[in-house]
Every structure is written in C-alpha cells, then in structure tokens.
Amino acid sequence: MLDKTYDPKEIEARRYPEWEKAGAFRAHPESPKQPYCIVIPPPNVTGSLHMGHALDNTLQDVLIRWRRMKGDDVLWQPGTDHAGIATQMVVVRNLEQEGIGLAVEGAVKGDANKKLLNREEFLAKVWEWKAYSGGTITSQLRRLGASCDWSRERFTMDEGLSRSVLKVFVDLYKAGLIYKDNRLVNWDPKMLTAISDLEVESREVKGHLWYFKYPIDGSDEHIIVATTRPETMLGDTGIAVHPDDPKWKHLIGKHAILPLVGRRIAIVADEYSDPEKGSGAVKITPAHDFNDFEVGRRHQLDAINIFDKFARVNENAPEKYRGLDRFDARKKIVAEMEELGLVEKIEPHAHAVPYGDRGGVPVEPYLTEQWYADAKKLAEAPIAAARDGRVKFVPERGRDDFFRWMESIEPWCVSRQLWWGHQIPAWYGPDKKVFVALSEEEAKAEARAHYGKDVALERDPDVLDTWFSSALWPFSTLGWPDKTPELAKYYPTSVLVTAPDILFFWVARMMMMGMQFMGDVPFRTVYLHGLVTDEKGQKMSKSKGNVIDPLELIDKYGADALRFTMTSLAAPQAGRLRLATSKVEGSRNFATKLWNATRFAEMNGAALPEGFDPASAKLTVNKWMLGELARANLAIDKALTEFRLNEAANTLYEFIWGVVCDWYVELTKPILQGADGPEKDETRAVTAFVLRETVKLLHPVMPFITEELWDKLGHRAHHGALIGQPWPVPTAVDAAADAEMGWLVKLIQDIRSARAELNVPAGAKLKLLVIGGNDTTKGRLETHRAAIERLARIEGVEAATSAPKASLQLVIGEATYALPVGEVIDLKAESARLQKEIKKLADEIGKIDSKLGNAAFVSRAPEEVVEEQRERRSQAEQTKVRLSTALERLGG
RNA sequence: GGGCGCGUAGCUCAGCGGUAGAGCACUGUCUUGACAUGGCAGUGGCCACAGGUUCGAUCCCUGUCGCGCCCA
CATH class of the missing domain: 3.90.740.10 (Valyl/Leucyl/Isoleucyl-tRNA synthetase, editing domain)
Incomplete structure (x- = not known):
C-alpha cells in the first residue's frame, strides 16, 4: 500500500544511484540502434547549479529520456569547463584571503612579506581547488535527475581534450587561420588580460x-x-x-x-x-x-x-x-x-x-600584440550550413541572430594573459621568431632546421580563450583527433540545448570548428530557450538578492516538481521564464495527485492480466479512456518532436489531472466498488493499463516518481526499470465512445451547475426525470446510471412525460431533464437561471445569423465551415425552444 | 541610434485565420473510503490602440503608444 503522500527525498536518493549503477545512462556505440546525442553545455568545473542550469539540463534530460524510450541509442555527453578567467579569479580571491598573491611582473608592491606564487605554484593551487570543488556541479546535476553517461565525463583540460586543443591551434596556424597581430583589444586592467568583445x-x-x-x-x-x-x-x-x-x-x-x-x-x-x-x-x-x-x-x-x-x-x-x-x-x-x-x-x-x-x-581599449583567429574565414562554412538548413534553429529567429553576428564578425582574439588554461603551443627563438608545434620537441626540431643549430626557445606565456576549447566540445569529447567509434556514430550530434546568451560565445564557435575540422555541422538543431528570471522578470543576481537556489526547491518540493515547472515554462518563444515558487508548489501537488490516483488503483485491485489487449475493452468508459490516452500520447510526441516541451507538460497535466483523475477514476468508482464480474475485471485491467502507460509518458519530465510508481505497480519485477522501457504506441480512438462520454460528462456538469446555482444542498439526492429522451439516450442513461447517481447526487432515473412544477430543468440534445426539488427550490431563481440560458442561446443564434446572412460568407467560406454554423444554429435553436418550454412550465 | 521580442482574466502565461484558455489568486460550497498538497460550482477579457488584408483577425500586414533584451 502506497503512503498517503509522495516523499521525493527518500525516493530520489534511492532511484538515481540505482539507475547509474545499472548502467541505464550508458550509450552503446556498438549497437545498431539509431544514435541520438546531446553534448551538455559544460558548466564551470568549480561552479554550482543555478536556475539556468536547472532549466537547461531539465530540457535536455526530457529529450534524452524520451528518445531513449523511443528506442534510440542515446548519448548525453557530460563534462565540465575549466572556465579560465572565472576560475582563476576565484582562486586568486581565495588566496588573497590567506594573504597570498601572484608574482605578476610590475605589480604594485604592497606588503613586502606577502607571499607570491609563481605560475607553477599557482596552477597547483588551481588544480587543488578543482579537486576540492569539482564534484559539486556534477553531483547537483545528479540530484536534478540528469541521465548523462557519466562513464564518459570529460573536462576541457583533461589529457585528451588538451591534445585536441593543441592540434587545432597548430593546424589553424599552419593554415594561416591563426596569426599574431597588433590591434586594439579590450583590456581588463584588473585581470591583466585581453578579453573578447563578448566578455x-x-x-x-x-x-x-x-x-x-x-x-x-x-x-x-x-x-x-x-x-x-x-x-x-x-x-x-x-x-x-x-x-x-x-x-x-x-x-x-x-x-x-x-x-x-x-x-x-x-x-x-x-x-x-x-x-x-x-x-x-x-x-x-x-x-x-x-x-x-x-x-x-x-x-x-x-x-x-x-x-x-x-x-x-x-x-x-x-x-x-x-x-x-x-x-x-x-x-x-x-x-x-x-x-x-x-x-x-x-x-x-x-x-x-x-x-x-x-x-x-571598466575595460581599457589597449594596443597590444595578441593571437587572433581569422573568424571571418572560419565563419563562411557555418553561414552556408545555416543557410541551406543543415543546422536548424528553434525558434527560427535564432538563425537571424546567428547570421547577423557571423556576417559582421571581427577577428577573434584567442590569447589571454592568464595562467589557468591551455598554454599556447608557440615557442620563440632568440630573434623572436615563432615556432608553433604540438610539442616542445617539435618546436625545437623546427628551430634547429631554421637556425642550423640548437637554440634556447621560450614558450609563449599566454593561454587560450576558454571558448577556444569549448568550441571543440562536440568532437573533442568524442575522441577526436582519433577516429573513434563514438565520433563516427554520434557526430553530428542531434541537438544543442542552450540559452541564447551564448549563441555567439559558444554556438557560433562550435559551428566554425566543427565545419573546419569535421567537415560537418556539430549539431542538427540548435534549441534556444529563454532566461530564468524571478517572479518580477528581473534577472537573478547575487547583488539583487533575488537568486532562487534550485537545490532548495528540490529539497522542498522534489526534483520532479522543479523539472515539471521548468518544462511547462519553456515555451519556445518565451524570452523570460518567470519562476514563482507557487508554480513549483503546483507541480508538487500534481505529483501528489498522480501518486494518489495510483494509490486508489492499488486499493481497488487494479492489475494488468497477462497478455491484456486494450482493444478487447467493451465498456464505453474504458474505450473512451483508452482513446484519451492515445490522444495524449500523440499530442506529447508531436509536442516533443517540435521542441514545444511546455505543451508536452501541459498535455500531461490536463490528461492526468483533468481526464484520468477528475473523470475516469470517478466514473469507474461504481464499477470498481460494485459487484465482482467481467466489468470489474475489465475496468481494473484498463485502470492498470492506463496508469502503466501514463507513467511511461510522464517519465521524461518526472523521472523519479514515475520510476517509483512503475516499481510499486509491479512492472519492474517483470520488465526492469522504467527508464529503459519502450515508449507507448498510440492505439485507435473510438469515436462512438467519445460521443457518448461527452454527453455523459455534460449531463453531470449541467446537473451540478444547476444545483449549485440554485443552492440545492450538496448532500440532497434528487430524482432525475427524463422527458422526450430517445432510445439512445435511454440506453445511455441505463448504462451510466450508477455513475450519474454518484457524481450528480441523483437517486433514481425515470422516464416522464412532463416536469413537475417545482423542479430544475435542463436541456441536453433532444431531451429535457427535470430534477424535482420540492420545497427546496426558489422558483424565481430557477426562472432567472433559465432565462439566462435562453439569452445566451439567443445571443449565439444572433451571431450565427449575422454570419449566415452575409452572402459573402456563405459563398466564400469553405463549405464545412458554413455547414458547421448551420448545424450549431439548429442545435442552439432546438435547445432554446426546449428551455422556453421549461420556463413556461415553471411559470405554470 | 540600429536590431529583435513582448503587450490576452487581479498576477504569471499558453493560444499554429473559424465557439477566448490554464495555473495562481478570489467567491460559494463540500471533512463523499485515492488525494484538503483535495472535490464541486463560480466571478473575472473592447485579446494595448488605430488602420489594412480577408467572407471572417487575438492570430497576417502597416503605423502609434508602452515594456523588455541585444548591439552601438
């Protein structure tokens, strides 16, 4: 038996390691399955998770989990960035607090006793800091539920990636695409380095x-x-x-x-x-x-x-x-x-x-000699690729921004006067002649050939712009320059998910390097999402004090609630995603709702018989439910395919809460709690089936609770973990069942509404008299009598020829329904209610008449639109006539 | 100044030419054997404004006003 409320903390802590240990996140380059790959925008190695990460990685994980269940061989490539200037700054600040400075040439002489670190000593400190704080962000991503293939985690300064960086620099230099130049740069007089326009x-x-x-x-x-x-x-x-x-x-x-x-x-x-x-x-x-x-x-x-x-x-x-x-x-x-x-x-x-x-x-425009990449040249191939659609942008306007930037691009200053980063592989001879090579040995060999003897070489002290190594990320992480199976299978990657603020920093540069070194785009689609702001639309910042910590939200409401909120906010065109805790709370409530629906099913013996075929369902309510499931399934697939993740989330919400909980569970209570028999068996089976498919459909957005429910429902024992299950295939929709249930829902809603408006005590049970109902209606009333009685608080359904004077009257389709209320009714109120209904219909008829009276409309609008208007008019007219009759009867 | 985006319920936002939607808030009501982190029923809109295209515009086009973001 499930607990009364869902406890995310305990479940999240248990489920994640379980997936990871079981290898559920692993890519399988050797498998024949179709590849689907996302490279993570590598967070700063010593950073911690902020709201932007939470959004970005939630969206990636939704796509990744969905495609994994769809049957793709999925690789979500994780890793971290050394973040040159940002990390160096943090470490410098830490050292300063210990009274330690850097032995930078020309520095202001302060305290003579101050300890100064040379380059080597400082780098040792940075690596120390990385070892100390480097695991934070990845463990936080795990808490979010990110299903990255951690066995493949990379770091921009690990050995392999450093090798890629050297090769790219040397190759670009030899191709004349990297050169030294004396130009104005943006100089940061505090960090003592050149920075790019973008910084x-x-x-x-x-x-x-x-x-x-x-x-x-x-x-x-x-x-x-x-x-x-x-x-x-x-x-x-x-x-x-x-x-x-x-x-x-x-x-x-x-x-x-x-x-x-x-x-x-x-x-x-x-x-x-x-x-x-x-x-x-x-x-x-x-x-x-x-x-x-x-x-x-x-x-x-x-x-x-x-x-x-x-x-x-x-x-x-x-x-x-x-x-x-x-x-x-x-x-x-x-x-x-x-x-x-x-x-x-x-x-x-x-x-x-x-x-x-x-x-x-303030930066100082400053004339210095720096290394530059010929961005104009490198931008040519990316521009062409974006133009001919080899890379798509979602939303499309991202493409225009991309063009604007790429077409007016300036030389990219790639050198930085920092210590933390990839040191530039350039060595200078005594006459300052430069030798660019993969290693000091090679540089020495080149120098020997040039000078005809061994000379002392001095290495360029500068390091590369951090974005230089991140520009290689989509292929360096896959093993380039080696020809690995990963590179062959996953490049170009499927989609890049990121915020538009690094479109130029990063996306554009990955495009340049990808085209240059791989001869193809690094990703098929660039999916750009908005910026998470606070409730008022203000950027979150420490100085404003409006930062919401995603981990606090996870602690309080659960990772699934945060993920659901993020997903439902991510409308592709939304520039700002205003995050309110009330939304996260709502998502938490949604999780509780599903949890309790499952609890209800469990209490009522819902179970899936071996080999159950949903097509075999006979009861209308079950056929309808299965049709709704199929509809939701289709809508979710469509939404995810089009990167409208918010719509997928909203569909799930409406389906689970509005359809399954509000109607299906309520409508089937009389069956599940009634006598044993084939109807009960079928309903139990369909309930179990629907829940099983529902947790699958919800899994990409809310992985923890769904995995837990999947287990609790007993599926794990037979089929393994939910994360690895095949994605549901939508079944057919039964139109007749749809129509019948539409009628039933309207009947119940109308009765409830009339009762509430007339202040009929909620507990009072009324008789339902049917006047002028045809055989279909009579059959339906019989079929659903138990549900109607329960949900509309009715006791007894009978045919009648006319309504008693003191009764509520409703018109649905061809029939009029009367609910005798005796003393309880306020005749004036009922009369007013009917008149309001009649007026509404008269207004609608008036509107339709003016349309149909317009000759241009009738002749130019599509036939089916005109026909629909006629049909609606006729329906409204009939209902109006019956309501008028009801009103007369009341007035008596 | 240039570019882009946004003005829809009190708030935050969906809405992909044909009957205006959701969540939150608010009102009334219900401790009904899944769930009060809930149920039921409601209130609340000249879809910023003005033109245009169209049989028909919240949706497409133009302009105005207001608000953001990016680039100078």
Whole structure:
C-alpha cells in the first residue's frame, strides 16, 4: 500500500544511484540502434547549479529520456569547463584571503612579506581547488535527475581534450587561420588580460561631459572638444570635425596645440563626428578608443599608448602624470585644465561604459600584440550550413541572430594573459621568431632546421580563450583527433540545448570548428530557450538578492516538481521564464495527485492480466479512456518532436489531472466498488493499463516518481526499470465512445451547475426525470446510471412525460431533464437561471445569423465551415425552444 | 541610434485565420473510503490602440503608444 503522500527525498536518493549503477545512462556505440546525442553545455568545473542550469539540463534530460524510450541509442555527453578567467579569479580571491598573491611582473608592491606564487605554484593551487570543488556541479546535476553517461565525463583540460586543443591551434596556424597581430583589444586592467568583445558588458553610468578648449596653432582661437574621458587627452593625436559643420569647418587642415602636453595635433574632417553631439568636435585618441582608432587610421594619425597594463599612465605622457591610475589622472588633468582656464563647461552625462564581465572594472581599449583567429574565414562554412538548413534553429529567429553576428564578425582574439588554461603551443627563438608545434620537441626540431643549430626557445606565456576549447566540445569529447567509434556514430550530434546568451560565445564557435575540422555541422538543431528570471522578470543576481537556489526547491518540493515547472515554462518563444515558487508548489501537488490516483488503483485491485489487449475493452468508459490516452500520447510526441516541451507538460497535466483523475477514476468508482464480474475485471485491467502507460509518458519530465510508481505497480519485477522501457504506441480512438462520454460528462456538469446555482444542498439526492429522451439516450442513461447517481447526487432515473412544477430543468440534445426539488427550490431563481440560458442561446443564434446572412460568407467560406454554423444554429435553436418550454412550465 | 521580442482574466502565461484558455489568486460550497498538497460550482477579457488584408483577425500586414533584451 502506497503512503498517503509522495516523499521525493527518500525516493530520489534511492532511484538515481540505482539507475547509474545499472548502467541505464550508458550509450552503446556498438549497437545498431539509431544514435541520438546531446553534448551538455559544460558548466564551470568549480561552479554550482543555478536556475539556468536547472532549466537547461531539465530540457535536455526530457529529450534524452524520451528518445531513449523511443528506442534510440542515446548519448548525453557530460563534462565540465575549466572556465579560465572565472576560475582563476576565484582562486586568486581565495588566496588573497590567506594573504597570498601572484608574482605578476610590475605589480604594485604592497606588503613586502606577502607571499607570491609563481605560475607553477599557482596552477597547483588551481588544480587543488578543482579537486576540492569539482564534484559539486556534477553531483547537483545528479540530484536534478540528469541521465548523462557519466562513464564518459570529460573536462576541457583533461589529457585528451588538451591534445585536441593543441592540434587545432597548430593546424589553424599552419593554415594561416591563426596569426599574431597588433590591434586594439579590450583590456581588463584588473585581470591583466585581453578579453573578447563578448566578455564586455556595457553599463549605464552617470558621468560627465567635459568641454575642453584646445588652442589653435598660430591663432587666438580655440576649438572646443567634448569628452567623457579627460585622461585620454594625453594620447590625443588629432581632432575630428564633421566636414559640413559650419561651426568648425574653417579649422579643417589647421592644427591645435594639445594642452598639458604641447603636442601639435591635426584637425581633420571626418563624418564620425556628429555636429549635434557635444561640441561637434571630437578629440581623437587612436590608442584608447575603438572609433578613434578607425578615424586615426583613415587620417594617418599616430597611436600613442599612454597606459601600462594596470591602466596607469606610462612614460609616453609628461612626467608629472606618470604612474597615476587612470582615474587619478583624470582628476589631476581636469584640475589643471581648470587652472589654465581651458574648461568651457562640464555637463552631467549618462553614458555606457564598457566593463569586464569578470573583473568588474571598466575595460581599457589597449594596443597590444595578441593571437587572433581569422573568424571571418572560419565563419563562411557555418553561414552556408545555416543557410541551406543543415543546422536548424528553434525558434527560427535564432538563425537571424546567428547570421547577423557571423556576417559582421571581427577577428577573434584567442590569447589571454592568464595562467589557468591551455598554454599556447608557440615557442620563440632568440630573434623572436615563432615556432608553433604540438610539442616542445617539435618546436625545437623546427628551430634547429631554421637556425642550423640548437637554440634556447621560450614558450609563449599566454593561454587560450576558454571558448577556444569549448568550441571543440562536440568532437573533442568524442575522441577526436582519433577516429573513434563514438565520433563516427554520434557526430553530428542531434541537438544543442542552450540559452541564447551564448549563441555567439559558444554556438557560433562550435559551428566554425566543427565545419573546419569535421567537415560537418556539430549539431542538427540548435534549441534556444529563454532566461530564468524571478517572479518580477528581473534577472537573478547575487547583488539583487533575488537568486532562487534550485537545490532548495528540490529539497522542498522534489526534483520532479522543479523539472515539471521548468518544462511547462519553456515555451519556445518565451524570452523570460518567470519562476514563482507557487508554480513549483503546483507541480508538487500534481505529483501528489498522480501518486494518489495510483494509490486508489492499488486499493481497488487494479492489475494488468497477462497478455491484456486494450482493444478487447467493451465498456464505453474504458474505450473512451483508452482513446484519451492515445490522444495524449500523440499530442506529447508531436509536442516533443517540435521542441514545444511546455505543451508536452501541459498535455500531461490536463490528461492526468483533468481526464484520468477528475473523470475516469470517478466514473469507474461504481464499477470498481460494485459487484465482482467481467466489468470489474475489465475496468481494473484498463485502470492498470492506463496508469502503466501514463507513467511511461510522464517519465521524461518526472523521472523519479514515475520510476517509483512503475516499481510499486509491479512492472519492474517483470520488465526492469522504467527508464529503459519502450515508449507507448498510440492505439485507435473510438469515436462512438467519445460521443457518448461527452454527453455523459455534460449531463453531470449541467446537473451540478444547476444545483449549485440554485443552492440545492450538496448532500440532497434528487430524482432525475427524463422527458422526450430517445432510445439512445435511454440506453445511455441505463448504462451510466450508477455513475450519474454518484457524481450528480441523483437517486433514481425515470422516464416522464412532463416536469413537475417545482423542479430544475435542463436541456441536453433532444431531451429535457427535470430534477424535482420540492420545497427546496426558489422558483424565481430557477426562472432567472433559465432565462439566462435562453439569452445566451439567443445571443449565439444572433451571431450565427449575422454570419449566415452575409452572402459573402456563405459563398466564400469553405463549405464545412458554413455547414458547421448551420448545424450549431439548429442545435442552439432546438435547445432554446426546449428551455422556453421549461420556463413556461415553471411559470405554470 | 540600429536590431529583435513582448503587450490576452487581479498576477504569471499558453493560444499554429473559424465557439477566448490554464495555473495562481478570489467567491460559494463540500471533512463523499485515492488525494484538503483535495472535490464541486463560480466571478473575472473592447485579446494595448488605430488602420489594412480577408467572407471572417487575438492570430497576417502597416503605423502609434508602452515594456523588455541585444548591439552601438
């Protein structure tokens, strides 16, 4: 006997290890079954599960479990990402608390006693940290129920994947697709590394707009430039004005003298400057602004780098500013300009400032030499693949975003000045000649060939952008560059499930690398889901304090409840998924509901006889139930095929709660609790059958409770675990049974509704008189008498020729039903109720008449639509007439 | 400023040209032998606004207003 309520905690803790031990998650590359593969978006190895993971992995697991039951050979490839900058930052912060720093060249000298770690020592600490916290996220994924093939777990810095990374770098270098270049990068002066455009987030900042006067050379005139960053004036090498700007046009070709510095700088005409903005003249600092860099290049202006890597003023600036932090330099410069009377005005100004998303400080556009991948070239094949449909996007608009990004792509800066990551396989000779090779030995051999002797080589200290290794994930995890059976079978993978915020970071780069090294797309479909936010639609963040911890929800409501909630929220077009705990609570209640329906079945001896054939069912209610099951089955398959996981969840909810519990269980109570016999046997069998199929259909979304119920229902003993069962095949729907049950449900609902409206005491049992019922109706009333009596609180069903005066009257189809209520009834209320019904019908008839009265409608609308309207009109008319008769009778 | 998306019940959202839906909240009622984490019955909508296409528009198109997100 099942307990009264479902206890997720105990069951989840038991079921998961059971599956894992039994090898239920294992892929079978050797099997002839069709492959279905998803690679997990690898979470940060030292991270922990947040709501985004919960959503993403729930959706993946739903698909994976469904396809597994469908009979595919399923591989859900798990693993974690070393997350270079994020992990390094965490470890640095931890070390700082112990008073340990990094021995970074040029660092500010603080406490002389501070212990400083060199690269090797630091990396040892990171690996230590990984060993300590690396299991957290995977154990949390297990708690969610994720059925990954853990025997194949990978890590972006494990030996195999590192080998893939080296090979890709070397091959791309040899193909000319990776090169060194001196360009402006986004420099993070806190992390001391270049970061990519994608790692920059712009924040709205309330700053100022300073209007500075620069004297014109050989004149008393000044030109006024407006800037949000006064400190960069130390690197100004020009001033741009719009060629048609009447205010400054006359100065084009002249020169200004840069205050504080004394440099003579050119005034050039460039459409970049907007006469409407600021003063209309823009100071140009090519080395510290991306737009200025372009302007500078157009007009051959020098690019003078005025900062060091900490964003302190360097030796290219006048001595008195050297060593100042950029913000201190700003204050000093503004003060001095004011003293010189060169500040025209200062306006408050809100503008976007680029921040490093990790370091959290404003990034500095900075001129450095870095390694770049030729993204433009690499993007060609992915663009073509997306265009010709080799890769599909769900929802489709993801494809447009993809194109927009890919078609305007900039060189990808792949080097990072960090220690944690894949060190770039490049070695430099004494003359700085570079040798790129898979190993130091190979590099040495190349160097020997080049120099004609052995020379000392120095390895490039930089590491690769984290996304470089994750770009290889769909094939590196399958064993590439070796030709493994896994690679042959599972590549291209079936679908990639992820949030759109890493479409460019990750999806685009996997496409590039997949096309380049595998010659095919990495996945057939990209399924992009929305972002989980709090109830108010706010992004969850620690600083806002609105973070909901998925594990707390699992603890409180169970993993299945969280999974069901996530699935039902995941409408493909929804950008934001607002998570309210009330929803999770509702999902928990849903689990309880199913649990209790099963408990009811168990109490009533539901059992599946050997070789039971659902097609053999004879009772209408059972035939109808089986048809509803088939309908749900079809709808779920369709929804999952189309990645409308929310619809699958909603179908399950409505089917289990609205059909099975609300109607089937209630309708069959009289049979199950009545006399023994073939009807009871059949109903017990169908109940057991429906529950068995239901737990299968629900399993992908709620794996724990369904596995438990499957076991409790006794199927596990015969067929093994639910996770490995074949997916149900829908049977036929019996239209006649459908019609009959539709009638029955309406009869019961109408009686209940009338009773409630007339305040008939809930406990009062009424007689049901049938007036004008045809033989079909009479037969149905007899068939379902017990159910009607129970569910509508009726005692006795009889034929009659007319309704007694004091009675409730209903019209369904050709028959009128009267429920004599004697003293209880309020005649006025009943009269009002009937009149309301009549008015509703009259309104409907009026609407239909205006349609049918429209000649264009009758001639142009499809025949069946017109016919349907006529049919509805006729039904409404008949019902209205009968209700009017009933009303007259009442009025007497 | 450019691109994209969204405005449907009090709230959160489904709705794929032909009878406006769900969950939560709310009201009334019921401790009926599965379930009060429940049952039954209800209340509540000019489907943002204005045009257009169509026999017919919540749905397709255009514009306006409001709100988000991404990119400058």
